[in-house]
Amino acid sequence: MPWVDGVYVPNRRTNTTGVISTAPSIQPIELDEETIEDDFFDESILTTKFSQGSFTASVLKRLLPSGVISAANGLRALFSNGFVGSDLIEDGAVTGAKITNPLRVSIIDGGSAGVHTVTGIKNGDELISVLEQNGTSGLLTDLTVEFSIVKVDTISNTGGTATSGDKLVVLYLSK
Secondary structure (H helix, E strand, C coil), X not given: CCEECCEECCCEEECCCCCEEECCCCCCCCCCHHHCCCXXXXXXXXXXXXXXXXXXXHHHHHHCCCCCCCCCCCHHHHCCCCCCCHHHCCCCCCCHHHCCCCEEEEEEECCCXXXXXXXXXCCCCEEEEXXXXXXXXXXXXXXXXXXXXXXXXXXXXXXXXXXXXXXXXXXXXXX
């Protein structure tokens, strides 16, 4: 194998005298930017030429000098939105300042089963929990399975539990 732990190892072969010799060397061709067409190194080329997992962090650290990929030299633009999926982000790696989908809480008056106004909620948000706080006892009842987001500023539990005289605590993820 020509690469071992990120270091190139030349192919060696045994000749008829039993001495190990280096295979004929191939001289590298000097290339400039005009020689390589735009989009030449697309996904199909890379997946046929390199096995999955070839470019590990340790290999790239050995191959690329420090600072090669940075905002200063413009290569950071190669990593556009969507380049890194959530499965590649280590747990705990993102701080609160980086979170763009905040958890929202809204406390609204209950009412008869049907539509309820939750200012700010929209289609595409994720409804996490709807809790009914009993106006007399203060006990909480989880009614989440009854509710869905039906349109902007509106959730509904048509045919569900009437919550008149109670409060609803609505938790949702704003997307």
